[in-house]
Amino acid sequence: MLRGKHRRSAADRSALQQLLPYLALGLIIFCLLYFLWPHSSVPSTPSSNQSTLIIYAFRYTDPEAVNNFQYFLRHGIVQDGSSQYRILVPALVESEALELPPPPANTKFIKPPVNCFETGLVGWYLFQSGLVDPSRFSHFVWLTSAVRGPFLPPYLDGALSWYHLFTKQLALGARLVGATISCAPLIYSDTVQLQFPHVQQGVMATDLKGLGMLKQEGVFECHRTWLENQRQAEYQASEVMLRSGYNLGSLMRRYQGVNWLDTSKWDCNSRLDPTQDGLYDGTSVNPLEVMFVRIHHAHVVTDQPLVRQAMRYESWQNESKAPGATDISSNAWTASANKQLAQLRAKRLECFDSEFYINASPLEFKGWTPPQAFDHFLKMGFKEGRPYQFHC
Numbered sequence: 001m002l003r004g005k006h007r008r009s010a011a012d013r014s015a016l017q018q019l020l021p022y023l024a025l026g027l028i029i030f031c032l033l034y035f036l037w038p039h040s041s042v043p044s045t046p047s048s049n050q051s052t053l054i055i056y057a058f059r060y061t062d063p064e065a066v067n068n069f070q071y072f073l074r075h076g077i078v079q080d081g082s083s084q085y086r087i088l089v090p091a092l093v094e095s096e097a098l099e100l101p102p103p104p105a106n107t108k109f110i111k112p113p114v115n116c117f118e119t120g121l122v123g124w125y126l127f128q129s130g131l132v133d134p135s136r137f138s139h140f141v142w143l144t145s146a147v148r149g150p151f152l153p154p155y156l157d158g159a160l161s162w163y164h165l166f167t168k169q170l171a172l173g174a175r176l177v178g179a180t181i182s183c184a185p186l187i188y189s190d191t192v193q194l195q196f197p198h199v200q201q202g203v204m205a206t207d208l209k210g211l212g213m214l215k216q217e218g219v220f221e222c223h224r225t226w227l228e229n230q231r232q233a234e235y236q237a238s239e240v241m242l243r244s245g246y247n248l249g250s251l252m253r254r255y256q257g258v259n260w261l262d263t264s265k266w267d268c269n270s271r272l273d274p275t276q277d278g279l280y281d282g283t284s285v286n287p288l289e290v291m292f293v294r295i296h297h298a299h300v301v302t303d304q305p306l307v308r309q310a311m312r313y314e315s316w317q318n319e320s321k322a323p324g325a326t327d328i329s330s331n332a333w334t335a336s337a338n339k340q341l342a343q344l345r346a347k348r349l350e351c352f353d354s355e356f357y358i359n360a361s362p363l364e365f366k367g368w369t370p371p372q373a374f375d376h377f378l379k380m381g382f383k384e385g386r387p388y389q390f391h392c
């Protein structure tokens with residue numbers, strides 16, 4: 001009984017062994033047919049992976065554009081495995097003055113053969129060059145050499161890639177994100193103007209769907225004049241999002257959580273450009289707040305506080321922290337302080353608010369006379385940063 005069963009199963013096995021080559025052949029033919037058959041019914045969605053395409057457009061509009069560009073090359077390119085960088089430098093402007101370093105693995109330098117404003121260069125690369133298939137990316141960031149950045153607080157060094165702070169907001173519901181949003185109007189004439197909240201040029205981010213919308217709207221075309229470029233590449237980009245019911249996003253402290261679809265918000269900041277000196281509700285944006293700031297030669301000449309701040313951060317990043325290096329012993333304040341002190345010394349004692357000065361000092365100095373207080377201020381208080389005021 002047992003033997004019979006054994007013999008039968010042995011016979012089954014040998015039959016199976018004879019069939020095996022045919023089974024294998026069948027499987028191979030099936031696989032070949034499956035892969036070679038045109039999959040017309042399967043939508044040809046290329047596996048759009050979660051990676052970000054960052055496109056930097058350089059344009060020589062100002063001497064500081066070169067410094068902005070070089071800053072980005074030093075601090076903007078992150079090799080994190082989920083981003084690709086394309087640096088567009090029009091063939092027309094490339095010169096020995098613009099030394100291009102060997103590009104990192106995830107970066108390519110491209111020479112657009114066209115002469116457009118920055119967003120037009122980005123459009124040429126994305127939609128005309130044939131060098132890229134945008135549908136392979138999930139997020140897009142485009143930047144211009146009019147801004148310097150990224151500036152990040154040092155406690156975030158190495159903790160995240162700067163562009164995540166833009167693309168994160170896309171995941172949270174905004175469809176167009178930039179460093180700053182302004183409600184300032186674009187004025188054509190006494191009667192024609194555009195006025196609504198808009199993400200300002202310099203750095204912008206969107207997702208694949210947003211990119212399609214912007215392309216459709218002509219945002220990425222090669223605009224001919226400055227005004228046309230402002231209208232299309234800046235105002236129109238936000239207008240299409242708002243019209244389609246999508247929110248805008250920025251890095252500004254004041255505007256976190258604002259729903260820009262609510263038209264009661266459209267007079268934001270009294271319709272003044274918040275990136276201008278002192279115009280951000282009476283103060284100025286900070287490089288560590290908005291990450292990218294506009295720097296033109298004229299801003300450097302006039303020593304605009306925002307620009308001074310950004311350049312100071314940059315030089316601190318540059319300073320050598322090596323043993324023996326004395327970079328951190330300088331203080332730019334002292335140069336102007338002596339001049340300021342000389343002016344204060346020339347003022348009359350009656351003008352000095354000694355009561356205010358004494359009250360702001362520790363209790364044991366309550367007995368000071370006004371001349372003693374003024375003398376202390378000139379000798380020590382000023383350089384100690386003590387609070388003071390003058391009546392005249």
Ligand SMILES: *[C@@H]1O[C@H](CO)[C@@H](O)[C@H](O)[C@H]1NC(C)=O
Pocket residue numbers: 047049050051084136
């Ligand atoms: C995702 O896109 C990047 C950028 O083009 C590419 O290098 C990478 O191979 C892609 N990954 C997949 C899984 O398709």
Ligand SMILES: *[C@@H]1O[C@H](CO)[C@@H](O)[C@H](O)[C@H]1NC(C)=O
Pocket residue numbers: 070311312314315318
């Ligand atoms: C920082 O260093 C770079 C490279 O040496 C230099 O080009 C740039 O001017 C420096 N920036 C500042 C603000 O010192």
